[in-house]
Amino acid sequence: xxxxxxxxxxxxxxxxxxxxxxxxxxxxxxxxxxxxxxxxxxxxxxxxxxxxxxxxxxxxxxxxxxxxxxxxxxxxxxxxxxxxxxxxxxxxxxxxxxxxxxxxxxxxxxxxxxx
Amino acid sequence: xxxxxxxxxxxxxxxxxxxxxxxxxxxxxxxxxxxxxxxxxxxxxxxxxxxxxxxxxxxxxxxxxxxxxxxxxxxxxxxxxxxxxxxxxxxxxxxxxxxxxxxxxxxxxxxxxx
Numbered sequence: 001x002x003x004x005x006x007x008x009x010x011x012x013x014x015x016x017x018x019x020x021x022x023x024x025x026x027x028x029x030x031x032x033x034x035x036x037x038x039x040x041x042x043x044x045x046x047x048x049x050x051x052x053x054x055x056x057x058x059x060x061x062x063x064x065x066x067x068x069x070x071x072x073x074x075x076x077x078x079x080x081x082x083x084x085x086x087x088x089x090x091x092x093x094x095x096x097x098x099x100x101x102x103x104x105x106x107x108x109x110x111x112x113x114x115x
Numbered sequence: 116x117x118x119x120x121x122x123x124x125x126x127x128x129x130x131x132x133x134x135x136x137x138x139x140x141x142x143x144x145x146x147x148x149x150x151x152x153x154x155x156x157x158x159x160x161x162x163x164x165x166x167x168x169x170x171x172x173x174x175x176x177x178x179x180x181x182x183x184x185x186x187x188x189x190x191x192x193x194x195x196x197x198x199x200x201x202x203x204x205x206x207x208x209x210x211x212x213x214x215x216x217x218x219x220x221x222x223x224x225x226x227x228x229x
Binding site: 033035040041042043044045048056058059088090092102103104105106108109 | 124150152158159160162165206216217218219220221222
């Protein structure tokens, strides 16, 4: 079982360009999350989705958008990238019962550099 | 509001020493969940433990143990007889029952020196 996959693994992006980070899970988990990890700041939640068709804002949602058209996919879009969005982005999911109160499974991360 | 504080930014110990990573949390809820995750140098995040607020029993798993004390709002993590493979960043996290989110602390970077 693949678990959670993220693409791309890394990307260098020019400021002002748009980009979509992809996340797919094969565990049929209802809840999915996007975090960014920055040195000294730990993991911060960007957006989340409790179930297909619903999304919510996390701690640092500005500049990002998400969609949840189906259970498996949860893409994160940067409409117009800025250098402060340089970070490592992790996608995660958690099991059907209990949502965020269960263990979260993380993808391998996407390292994004905005120049 | 919920908050997780890991006051130790970085710790270095010599192999085979015991080490405790501190985690203090704040919550207004009586029902909540606490977690520890490990992030080794390879970068992936690995779940270690989940504890709910009604279960204050300490947990031991091999060389790992967790001490949950509601009186001090702490959920500390101890590694006994540390090994170089324990070198990682460790995150404590909190989820309130009424909320859809989990909040992570800023992490403690642990170096185990050979």
